Amino acid sequence: MFSFRGCGGRVAASFTKRQFPLPRLSNDSAAPRTPHFDVIVIGGGHAGTEAATAAARCGSQTLLLTHRVDTIDFDGGQMSCNPSFGGIGKGHLMREVDALDGLCSRICDQSGVHYKVLNRCKGPAVWGLRAQIDRKLYKQNMQKEILSTPLLTVQEGAVEDLILTEPEPEHTGKCRVSGVVLVLTLMDGSTVYSESVILTTGTFLRGMIVIGLEMHPAGRLGDQPSIGLAQTLEKLGFVVGRLKTGTPPRIAKESINFSILNKQTPDNPSLPFSFMNETVWIKPEDQLPCYLTHTNPRVDEIVLKNLHLNSHVKETIRGPRSMAPLVMRKLQLK
Known part of the structure; x- marks a missing residue:
């Protein structure tokens, strides 16, 4: 159309x-x-x-x-x-939308507080622009x-x-x-x-x-x-279904010990998402850092013991990401 x-x-x-x-x-x-x-x-x-x-x-x-x-x-x-915007798959999609004169990349370049290219240690084919908004x-x-x-x-x-x-x-x-x-x-x-x-x-x-x-x-x-x-x-004859989205948890900032986490600083210079922009709206020194952490066996134990208290976790086959392993297992069985 x-x-x-x-x-x-x-x-x-x-x-x-x-x-x-x-x-x-x-x-x-x-x-x-x-x-x-x-x-x-x-x-x-x-x-x-x-x-x-x-x-x-x-x-x-x-x-x-x-x-x-x-x-x-x-x-x-x-x-x-x-x-956040971007990542390996969604970052490529945003570039495609921008090539069609879409909005999300331009608005992202005007609204982010942390811009970084992921997977820099690997080849350019898997680099992924990501921004915290x-x-x-x-x-x-x-x-x-x-x-x-x-x-x-x-x-x-x-x-x-x-x-x-x-x-x-x-x-x-x-x-x-x-x-x-x-x-x-x-x-x-x-x-x-x-x-x-x-x-x-x-x-x-x-x-x-x-x-x-x-x-x-x-x-x-x-x-x-x-x-x-x-x-x-x-x-009208359409099939209507529902996939789960999975909202990530919110954690109170004052409850986190940032000193033991892996600090990630933004890129300098920060690459914009939109082909129409040469820079993002905020300087690298004014952007906020991100922090990386990991779970441990104790976290696994807590989650496994409380699965019965969360219907959302038990609905694993209703999400697009969790459907992939199920499909692969069925293919292997055949």
Whole structure:
């Protein structure tokens, strides 16, 4: 659908900013009833913000629907799980997004507090850029970018249903989705029209939070999951599942003895993620250090004795990383 314009896309957009009005920011209670958008993106996380801005850069009138504008991007601006970017796999992915004029690398270069290239002792093929991020600063910079993007409207609202027109005869298969789509928002029952809908629901699509032995529906701690949309997708013939994410534990800083840990300083000079930048926003001497530690047999013993108190740990086959060893074992058995 999109014809990405590469690194020149952002430059072209800057030339035409004055031709387009700034996007409207609204909520369900007082939303302007716009009858039609070229593209509607559901979800304001990493994928949603990239998809919405990419569509807008291509000249499409775009609507980004998110539960809460104050958390827009994010697992990224909100950064629920881990305040870092990059690594071996994700670092390569960020460079690819940046080559398509995406946002995350540029915003990362404006918001980090520690930049380092991993695996320098090995060959360049396995080097991986990594940055520790200031969560508030990233959120602030991403929202500023999103809300100033021409042709992009951001609206708060939970999507309850997708109402589709009759599919075209040439579209065959179990999921015959085509034609004009009506997006029904949950809060006031209003409808928004579009010919293209992009779902980037992340953890919200019939999401569950697991704390110890307790489980309750939620998209993120404090946010409601998207139930109606999941039911709609199942009616359309899609298979809806759930993979665990695994939120890392938080440790009180004052409880750590940093003197016995392996101190890691940032790179000097620090390499930026984006090809558009020559440097990051903060000097190496002003960045924060990281510290490396290891577990020991005593930690293993504590974890093994308390597995029965944590349903999340026992669900090892529901995560993408933990599925790999299981698949390999099955292949070996064959």
